[in-house]
Amino acid sequence: MRMRKKKNLDPRMEACAALWVRDPAGMRGRWRELKPDAKALRLELGCGKGRFTAGTAAAHPEDLYVAVERVPDAMVTAMERCRDAGLANVFFIDGDAAALSDCFAPGEVDLIYINFCDPWPSVKHAPRRLTHQNFLRSYREVLRDGGEIRFKTDNRALFEWSLFQFPKAGFELSQVTRDLHAAGVQGIMTDYEEKFHAQGVPINRCVGTKIELPDVPLPQGLAARLADWEVRPVTEEDFSGVLALEERCADFFALGGWTVTADSLRRDLAALPPKCAPSQKHFLALRREGAPRAVLDVVEGYPRPRTLYVGLFLLEPELRRQGNGRAIVSALLAAAKEAGFDRVRLACLLDNKAGHAFWTAMGFADLRWDTLLGEDARPVWIMERAV
Numbered sequence: 426m427r428m429r430k431k432k433n434l435d436p437r438m439e440a441c442a443a444l445w446v447r448d449p450a451g452m453r454g455r456w457r458e459l460k461p462d463a464k465a466l467r468l469e470l471g472c473g474k475g476r477f478t479a480g481t482a483a484a485h486p487e488d489l490y491v492a493v494e495r496v497p498d499a500m501v502t503a504m505e506r507c508r509d510a511g512l513a514n515v516f517f518i519d520g521d522a523a524a525l526s527d528c529f530a531p532g533e534v535d536l537i538y539i540n541f542c543d544p545w546p547s548v549k550h551a552p553r554r555l556t557h558q559n560f561l562r563s564y565r566e567v568l569r570d571g572g573e574i575r576f577k578t579d580n581r582a583l584f585e586w587s588l589f590q591f592p593k594a595g596f597e598l599s600q601v602t603r604d605l606h607a608a609g610v611q612g613i614m615t616d617y618e619e620k621f622h623a624q625g626v627p628i629n630r631c632v633g634t635k636i637e638l639p640d641v642p643l644p645q646g647l648a649a650r651l652a653d654w655e656v657r658p659v660t661e662e663d664f665s666g667v668l669a670l671e672e673r674c675a676d677f678f679a680l681g682g683w684t685v686t687a688d689s690l691r692r693d694l695a696a697l698p699p700k701c702a703p704s705q706k707h708f709l710a711l712r713r714e715g716a717p718r719a720v721l722d723v724v725e726g727y728p729r730p731r732t733l734y735v736g737l738f739l740l741e742p743e744l745r746r747q748g749n750g751r752a753i754v755s756a757l758l759a760a761a762k763e764a765g766f767d768r769v770r771l772a773c774l775l776d777n778k779a780g781h782a783f784w785t786a787m788g789f790a791d792l793r794w795d796t797l798l799g800e801d802a803r804p805v806w807i808m809e810r811a812v
């Protein structure tokens with residue numbers, strides 16, 4: 426929502442000081458101190474000018490209500506509405522919904538409202554939608570088990586897309602309707618809702634209830650996070666492409682004194698740490714423009730059941746130093762967590778200074794020196810990080 430910069434914004438904000446929480450991170454885990462008898466903590470994301478905020482807080486005086494809005498010009502109107510209505514159970518955060526976990530402790534929130542969030546229609550902007558699974562996963566962190574997200578929108582395409590996001594983020598859907606007010610106005614309307622309803626636009630609504638998040642298989646979790654890449658297991662079809670990539674990454678193999686050949690690649694595709702089964706291994710090609718431009722070889726459950734072991738990560742030389750390596754490893758860490766692992770481990774050749782700096786920057790710490798197992802014994806740093 427674009428708004429003109431309001432005149433007198435600062436004095437108007439100051440006049441609402443009693444409702445405005447300027448240090449929300451300082452309230453993390455302590456919000457109920459603002460209303461010790463609160464039955465529940467309700468949170469609204471992107472409250473805009475606050476018609477719904479004021480109406481809902483007034484309708485539920487037994488609950489504590491916190492509204493988040495990143496545009497102060499809109500928020501000030503919402504605060505004034507609540508102040509003028511004499512509401513004592515509602516507070517405002519002038520901030521971004523992306524930072525909820527900095528402001529609320531795990532399980533501190535009972536209910537989240539998302540009303541008429543910006544639709545960001547272009548596919549490349551989908552991660553900015555407040556109902557994107559990454560956002561929903563971050564709301565999970567602050568919602569109690571069984572807590573709810575109540576979502577309303579006039580935008581049918583956003584709604585249908587969101588219905589797929591909720592289950593992916595561990596929310597069970599209920600009360601799904603594509604015409605909320607078909608039989609007369611239901612509940613409290615927001616400013617946008619009132620406008621759309623008056624124009625005859627049907628309002629979509631659903632409720633997502635937080636349930637246990639099922640473990641997602643690692644390759645799927647990785648693919649879901651790497652929208653710019655096609656992630657798939659290396660098969661015969663990819664063999665020559667992966668071999669060519671390894672040849673272009675000869676600098677890395679030279680550090681270990683290895684020469685890349687079709688035989689060495691076939692050996693690596695089958696190689697397993699001790700006592701591991703082939704089903705634990707994923708040798709993945711990350712493709713762009715129809716060819717493998719990165720590879721990841723990971724082994725699940727080595728050396729401990731909840732550790733993911735990275736045997737190899739190679740990135741096309743011309744795609745390095747542009748944030749691609751960081752993006753892939755960040756996605757791997759998140760996918761590892763989602764797949765139920767709590768640590769990621771790897772071995773970095775002692776002579777691989779650039780590699781060591783990269784993994785250190787990605788949060789990995791040296792555990793000890795060791796030598797790679799097998800005939801290829803080489804000195805390595807064993808590095809690990811929690812996820």
Ligand SMILES: C[S@@+](CC[C@H](N)C(=O)[O-])C[C@H]1O[C@@H](n2cnc3c(N)ncnc32)[C@H](O)[C@@H]1O
Nearest residue numbers: 471472473494495496521522540541615616617
């Ligand atoms: C389309 S308006 C809807 C306002 C209100 N919920 C309503 O239904 O009338 C979306 C609002 O969400 C706010 N917003 C968008 N993204 C946000 C974010 N990441 N964090 C906080 N507020 C956000 C915008 O500034 C805007 O005020």
